[in-house]
């Protein structure tokens with residue numbers, strides 16, 4: 001029993017003399033859907049093969065056999081589902097096939113979708129709501145008559161609405177915008193088409209148009225901003 005256990009521990013935790021590699025993302029770790037992302041894994045010593053892992057999965061997502069210190073992994077035209085935590089490892093020829101170096105630090109790849117809430121006033125605060133949740137999802141003060149809300153793409157599908165209000169008394173509140181629905185893409189399909197991508201991109205860029213300005217009640221000057229509620 002005991003020798004087996006020791007063997008497994010050695011496989012899972014290679015000696016500290018196999019120091020961890022470094023993982024980086026180009027052009028950035030926060031990208032919009034459709035961007036080609038390159039993940040570079042750099043080993044502290046020449047290696048024979050490299051593996052890219054996505055968190056929560058035990059098998060390598062991608063493998064590269066290169067006799068150098070650097071391997072590149074290409075994630076073409078990333079989708080929100082490809083956002084997440086990645087790490088890489090390297091292996092040397094004299095190690096067993098399932099022996100990997102210590103993992104690199106985790107790299108968080110965020111594939112974002114942006115929702116824009118557009119209104120009719122400058123220098124106001126925009127508030128984004130999701131679904132039936134009463135609490136705002138995000139706030140943005142903006143000098144422009146709109147505000148952009150970035151969302152992690154994988155968690156973006158859902159319904160959204162927004163409104164804006166002046167930052168101080170007298171409080172002017174807009175009505176709530178019409179609801180915008182961001183649809184989930186079919187991430188189970190490996191044959192992910194450009195058409196799907198274009199649709200998602202459009203949904204993400206749709207302006208949440210607000211109706212005419214409203215509800216300016218002079219009496220609200222005397223009220224606390226508690227009036228600023230859904």
Ligand SMILES: *[C@@H]1O[C@H](CO)[C@@H](O)[C@H](O)[C@H]1NC(C)=O
Pocket residue numbers: 034035036076077
């Ligand atoms: C991504 O890479 C593929 C293959 O190299 C290329 O055909 C495509 O045009 C690239 N897309 C973008 C948005 O750069």
Ligand SMILES: *[C@@H]1O[C@H](CO)[C@@H](O)[C@H](O)[C@H]1NC(C)=O
Pocket residue numbers: 122123143
């Ligand atoms: C918005 O705020 C900026 C900076 O405080 C100010 O210069 C500008 O005049 C304001 N614009 C409006 C329309 O109130």
